[in-house]
Amino acid sequence: MSQPERMKRAPADGSEWSIITLLAIGAFFVGIGWVVGVVLLWRSRVWSVTDKLIGTLLWPGGFVTGFVFAVVLVQAGGGLIAVAVVAVLVPAGSAWHLWRRAEQSSTSR
Numbered sequence: 763m764s765q766p767e768r769m770k771r772a773p774a775d776g777s778e779w780s781i782i783t784l785l786a787i788g789a790f791f792v793g794i795g796w797v798v799g800v801v802l803l804w805r806s807r808v809w810s811v812t813d814k815l816i817g818t819l820l821w822p823g824g825f826v827t828g829f830v831f832a833v834v835l836v837q838a839g840g841g842l843i844a845v846a847v848v849a850v851l852v853p854a855g856s857a858w859h860l861w862r863r864a865e866q867s868s869t870s871r
Contacts, residue, residue, distance in 0.1 A: 782861055
């Protein structure tokens with residue numbers, strides 16, 4: 763049983779890499795870059811809804827907010843270093859997931 767036409771994923775066209783970049787480091791641009799990345803992510807037909815939720819919710823702000831949060835946690839000391847590592851790895855994992863899914867989409871033409 764095939765998905766309805768409106769639900770099918772479109773093949774990647776190259777713009778996906780700019781979306782992933784904006785999601786990962788767009789917060790460097792006063793946060794506006796990340797917001798633009800989220801809007802473009804949700805408008806894209808390359809990713810599924812699950813992929814879009816991962817890109818949006820797994821560490822909003824990408825690496826920038828992850829690094830800031832990690833620095834604050836490391837300065838606090840104690841057992842928070844493990845949480846700081848997670849704060850950096852989660853946006854990396856999210857970007858990797860979106861990249862992998864875009865690659866799958868571009869090879870399935």
